[in-house]
Amino acid sequence: MDFAFQITDWYHQNKRNLPWRNTRNPYHIWLSEIMLQQTRVAQGLPYYYAFTEAFPTVTDLAKAPEERVLKLWQGLGYYSRARNLHQTAQKIAFEFNGQFPESYQELLKLKGIGNYTAAAIASFCFDQKVPVVDGNVYRVLARYFAMDTDIASSGAYKEFFALANELILDENPGLFNQAIMEFGALQCVPKSPNCNQCPLSSGCLAKAKQKVNVLPVKISKTKVQEKHFNYIFFEDDLEQTLLVQRSNSGIWKKLYEFPLIETAEVATEDVIINWLNKSEYQKQWLSVTQLISAEISHRLTHRLLHIKFWKVRIKSQLNNGLSRASALALPTPIVIFNFMNKQWS
Template sequence: MLFSNKLIAWYLQNKRDLPWRKTQDPYAIWLSEIILQQTRVAQGMPYYEAFLTHYPTVLDLAQAPEDEVLRLWQGLGYYSRARNLHATAKKVSVDFNGNFPATYKELILLKGIGQYTGAAIASFAFDEQVAVVDGNVFRVLSRYFGILSDISTSTTKKEFTALATTLLPKKQAALFNQSIMDFGAMHCTPKKPLCPTCPFSENCVAYQTNQVALLPIKLSKTKVSSRFLNYLIYKDPLNQTQIQQRTDKDIWQQLYEFPLIETSNTVEETTIRDQIYSIDTNKSTKRITKMNSEPIIHKLSHRKLHINFWEIEVDQVLNQGLAFSSLKKFAFPIVIHNFIVQHYE
């Protein structure tokens, strides 16, 4: 157990001071784990604190309106996490009387809780002897043991899970899991790892064979496609506009946006202007202004969005018009929210 002992010794001297490590409350731990999926600790911390302030218990979160939860989540991205968070809070509230299941096998049956998150909650909150396997764990173990398997496959994930499980010290799963996660995040980093001062350098296969930069191996890559979005910001004589909710199973589901013209590729400005006029049903367009000279590029995990905003002044009062000052009440994708803050607040 030399590896585990060294790892824990490093952690006890270098660990990060994180609030969710000072509790065994499964709700707080679950909340932190969901927020930190695809999110850096520094970015996620304010959201964690905000959610605990607004919803101190899972029952409070369960009773919150979904729009309110999405608005609080605004800026974190991957909004399916927020929808799953809300759905699971409701299930725990109704089916489990507000008490989280206490075992890994039960936890992973809940929406939004995968193998890694389930292992984290089970070990941190309930002291279950189960190993976490995330990007940090892949990186540390692949480098130390010189594992050349492709981490994008399910077979390799099982291989790493089995290895991590054998490394767990008895009755110290939580401590080991926190140690390897912090070591990967702070020391054995993806780029510029601190190899010269690493306590494992003498026995690290990757360091001894000059393969640190190559490991872990991930062969499959997410295919990124482009989408072209033109948002129409109507503005009537009462300084009102219109918005709509995205209800399809697509990016930003359940979030709000301005009326949209989406094209399959980049098109001329005159084409968009012609389309705006063609859909003008009693809005009496009098002026169209393109608000950004170049498309705003917004990157998602598998999409590259090219976004233009068009302000459209109309003579007629809009049906179901909404004051610009009211927009802050709605949950928008962060790229639209930032545009509203910049131009209309």
């Protein structure tokens, strides 16, 4: 109990003033938690404001076209979150009459809501005594109790959940959950935490055993795949370009991008010309130029993309060519290309 009271006392004195902390509205809590998965607060905050302005209620979000939802999400990444968000909003709005389930177990049945998000909504909004376990919680508990369990292992969640369940306050469990997550985000940070100014340092076993820098243990077993993407930036006499919609699969499914050539190795100009000569533009293209300044690397969770852009001049007007695409949802590399080159918007 000392741990719980110390950490909630710290929270009252040090917590950030974030908009979703000033409400018990489950729609706002849910929205913020989905947005902050794999995302820093500073990055997610503008998106939170944009979504709550565009869609003040869960029903507004449910009624919106998916294309608009994806466009507002553009740049936040992990687009499956946005699709699940939209589908779950529709279920809540049209099947549950706009009301979120109040129990942890019922929340888990909704698409895109896992153990952490269900626990957050249940405790923050409905005072359900369910502990949250995220990266911050793993780190705080692993250090304070000197736990050397690999947090990437199959049994880690169950072990840390059980410990957090012993520590959580009976009254106001949401406060405890907020406090331990904030403590991990601001005080017990991943690298070089200021242990001398930590209110829990006297009881921290990692500090006593000089293991702060090695806990929590996480042994990565995922190999990063490297891929080569070659985007074709067509430009016709009207300075229009061509965007195509990706198929209904993959991390960027249904987003719009330039025509893409995937290669196993670094592509040469001959590869691009060979592709053009087999395409519908075989008699129309005039020149091929590699835009060296636009080469970028883009890191996804388990993939590293090496991306080149090739400018191809077309002698006649492109079918379905676009001079602007402000309403279309685009993958981050396409947005970066536009920002870097200012040739298309």
